[in-house]
Amino acid sequence: MHVVILAEFATASGGAEKVAVESARGLAEAGARVTYVQAVDGPVDPLLDHPRLHRVALSLPDVWSLPAWRGAVTGVWNAEAARRLSAALDALPAAVDCLHLHQWSRAFSPAVLPVLLARPAPLVLTLHDYFLACPNGVYYRFDRAEPCSLRPMSPACLAAPCDPKSRLHKAVRVGRAAALRVATGRAPLDVIHVCDASLARMGALLEGRPVRHHRIDNPVRVAPEAPAEPARGEAVAYVGRLTAEKGADLVAEAARRAGLPALFVGAGPLEDSLRAQGAEVIGWRAPSEVAALLRARARAVCAPSRWYETGPLTIYEALAQGIPAIASTRSGAAEKVRHGETGLVVEPEAGPLAEAFGALKDDALVARLGRAAHAAYCQAPPTLAAHAEALLGLYRRLADEYGIRHCGSEGGPERDGVVAAMR
Incomplete structure (x- = not known):
């Protein structure tokens, strides 16, 4: 099985990147062929050094490193990210069984979603936060220092000064959220929740959209040893x-x-x-x-x-x-x-x-x-191996729906000709 993991960074500077890097390593150790696509150049975690793991860097800028106006435009819709990602996927030497996106808010932008959805392989998104529904990504009122209770993108949401920086930043984030909805359209999405609370909350926030929800714990990579004191x-x-x-x-x-x-x-x-x-x-x-x-x-x-x-x-x-x-x-x-x-x-x-x-x-x-x-x-330790096994089980089920017949751990897939019509 060939899996493409997409994240904006290749080192664990936050929880989402940590899970992306560790899951890529776990999948490679489980026998899958893994391509790790990073949006932004930077440090690379040693975990990504594995014989079955190939890394592709798109060399995109982090929106926070750009001048304000350009960062705003790029964050809402990064056409260059879509172009480079499309070219990178076209250049892969083996067909892809599954695509797995972990982040898109810092460099990829919603522009990469149509590229991924157009591929003849299933797309999975892990929801480390609430960006798929909420403009500021954390479903939190920074102006009130409390969780939000508004319907994302409703009139009340649009009017709320909830952004941690300013109303201008809120306007940009609303633009990005709107672009995300346009980018996904009515395409069915498969999303992974890392906790039960997220599954319940996002299920309600995404109600009415064609989303299938899956539940897989994040991995915990701790060396087995005697308990601390x-x-x-x-x-x-x-x-x-x-x-x-x-x-x-x-x-x-x-x-x-x-x-x-x-x-x-x-x-x-x-x-x-x-x-x-x-x-x-x-x-x-x-x-x-x-x-x-x-x-x-x-x-x-x-x-x-x-x-x-x-x-x-x-x-x-x-x-x-x-x-x-x-x-x-x-x-x-x-x-x-x-x-x-x-x-x-x-x-x-x-x-x-x-x-x-x-x-x-x-x-x-x-x-x-x-x-x-x-x-x-x-x-019942949520080890990296257990996490990879759960992911591979999901990938195989989705690939079967796409008519992809697997040729073993490292071989490419065969397709029955009906995949292109599924999205």
């Missing part, structure tokens, strides 16, 4: 981008109230204010370094998302290492936390978080939560 740690840890919608400020405030150190691994606009509150901010670190740091210093890992986050992966990775997790009631990661058994599920507010952090001063409780977290993870 979180009772020996001293800090509440946060790993990720330092923003208000992800609740980084809540961790600092709650830790201060509870009298615990706060350790932040990541960067973002709240960095200076977190340091001003006495928090330790160490910037981004390699995954292996983060894992070692958490095992040595973390009593718990906290992700108090204010928005309806579909992850984050840091919660799953903490549980896999035997470190208690504190998840927001609004995040998809809460589905993996057994409240009071493997961690705590808390409202994303400073008061409830401070109370939860205070409970973490009990060494016996922290040790018990950590042991249970590790045991629960080991019962």
